[in-house]
Amino acid sequence: DAGITQSPRYKITETGRQVTLMCHQTWSHSYMFWYRQDLGHGLRLIYYSAAADITDKGEVPDGYVVSRSKTENFPLTLESATRSQTSVYFCASSDGLARPQETQYFGPGTRLLVL
Amino acid sequence: GDSVTQMEGPVTLSEEAFLTINCTYTATGYPSLFWYVQYPGEGLQLLLKATKADDKGSNKGFEATYRKETTSFHLEKGSVQVSDSAVYFCAPRDAGNMLTFGGGTRLMVKP
Numbered sequence: 132d133a134g135i136t137q138s139p140r141y142k143i144t145e146t147g148r149q150v151t152l153m154c155h156q157t158w159s160h161s162y163m164f165w166y167r168q169d170l171g172h173g174l175r176l177i178y179y180s181a182a183a184d185i186t187d188k189g190e191v192p193d194g195y196v197v198s199r200s201k202t203e204n205f206p207l208t209l210e211s212a213t214r215s216q217t218s219v220y221f222c223a224s225s226d227g228l229a230r231p232q233e234t235q236y237f238g239p240g241t242r243l244l245v246l
Numbered sequence: 247g248d249s250v251t252q253m254e255g256p257v258t259l260s261e262e263a264f265l266t267i268n269c270t271y272t273a274t275g276y277p278s279l280f281w282y283v284q285y286p287g288e289g290l291q292l293l294l295k296a297t298k299a300d301d302k303g304s305n306k307g308f309e310a311t312y313r314k315e316t317t318s319f320h321l322e323k324g325s326v327q328v329s330d331s332a333v334y335f336c337a338p339r340d341a342g343n344m345l346t347f348g349g350g351t352r353l354m355v356k357p
Contacts, residue, residue: 162343173348173349176344221290225343233343234295237289238289239288239289
């Protein structure tokens with residue numbers, strides 16, 4: 132299907148486990164983003180990527196790892212999950228061209244619960 | 247960096263009431279401005295945008311005008327419907343393609 136997808140949609144894990152959240156987009160957008168959404172904080176940027184093999188930290192990167200070996204995929208890994216990482220995670224993409232009207236397109240989100 | 251201040255919710259209105267959700271921002275230069283909407287259980291969707299001063303973005307009956315002098319981008323709708331119940335996010339976009347999101351304003355519309 133065209134668009135941006137995330138998997139899994141729901142995940143329950145335990146403290147200390149490694150978890151990987153997947154994000155896939157079919158538009159060949161150069162930019163991809165990971166956000167977390169928490170009550171009272173809105174959306175906060177975790178990591179972003181401007182192109183394959185180029186990633187950079189956002190506002191809240193600690194405890195997360197990303198990679199981007201292919202343009203269409205941008206997985207987010209929690210190396211050792213903590214309860215504070217319980218959140219809803221959104222992936223987004225944009226074509227990254229320097230046009231004022233350019234926007235980001237969001238996936239449906241992954242709801243993660245860390246016990 | 248950029249920052250956004252949105253009015254806190256929830257905002258509760260009756261159907262057909264007038265809606266205003268305030269948004270002010272601080273930014274370097276003149277960012278593009280966006281409103282996103284998040285319906286229950288879904289991701290964010292672009293609602294409307296404005297790319298330069300005095301531009302008015304509009305969609306689905308919602309409007310917002312880019313006010314450079316007051317650094318504001320208030321969202322308005324003349325007559326809300328139950329289906330407009332959602333969380334609304336204001337977001338300036340900087341020259342580096344980064345969006346900065348406000349905390350979101352939850353709108354609840356009652357029949």
